[in-house]
Amino acid sequence: MLVATACASPPEGRARWTLELLAGAMVKLTDHESLSHETVRRRLAQNDLKPWRKDMWCIPKVDGEYVARMEDVLDLYAETPDPDRPVVCFDESPVQLIGEVRQPIPAEPGQLERYDCEYRRNGTVNLFVCIDVHRPWRKVKVTERRAAEDYAHCMRELVDVHYPEAACIRVVQDNLSTHSAGALYEAFAPAEARRILRRLQFHYTPKHASWLNMVEIEIGVLRGQCLDRRIDDENWLRREIDAWERQRNAAGARIKWMFTTDKARAKMGRAYPVTSKES
DSSP states (O other): OHHHHHHSOOOTTOSSOOHHHHHHHHHHHSSOSOOOHHHHHHHHHHTTOOTTOOOOOOOOOOOHHHHHHHHHHHHHHHSOOOTTSOEEEEEEEEEEEEEESSOOBOOBTTBOOBOOSOEEEEEEEEEEEEEESSSSOEEEEEESOOOHHHHHHHHHHIIIIIOTTOSOEEEEEOOOTTSSHHHHHHHSOHHHHHHHHTTEEEEEOOTTOGGGOTHHHHHHHHIIIIISSOOOOHHHHHHHHHHHHHHHHHTTOOOOOOOOHHHHHHHSGGGSOOOSOOO
């Protein structure tokens, strides 16, 4: 009964269950005259329950379209590398420029570096990030915004600068409205837009499934290794990101992707759409 109560909605006027509330509820629902908080805590621990905690999660709708896009991306990742048809994962991420109000105190033996809790906001910039799925290469471009025109220029750079010899560049990206062929027609003359698009092939991750885009892992590495500090100037940010990018490319760092279409069918089989047709 305790477990069922902890998994139910809390009493009116309360946002979440507490040990005290659960103990009181059990006294009312059972013959117990009293129940200690420690007894409630141990019983919850036995069932791996923490009803006062919640996780925010993006809950996708797994339908035929979701599965089709997921398996399309996973099959691309599993392909044998082909220099004429590279697979590039693309995404963007905002970065807030944060400055110090007071000078931090450097670390010394026995004392961590200390910085003030107050800070100064200096605006935001955007990072366009792309990585090659099959070779140790990534590129980060810092821009003031992430409009359709900026996206279009990134696509042109993929074609003309980063992969000038490739016959077709397969781009894995999410469903942001600017991630479309139309963005190139908004930025360039029709002939130029068409020239670029003839060399590109877009592959979209399912909605609410950014975890399928390998570049999300790379952005996490970038934030952890380079951006986990206060940087208040765009030029300084560019220099730091350029240094990180050079070092990571030179080290031959790659994302080791293990999830495959076969594993998706095995682990997510119950979530796949039900069909009466047999193959």
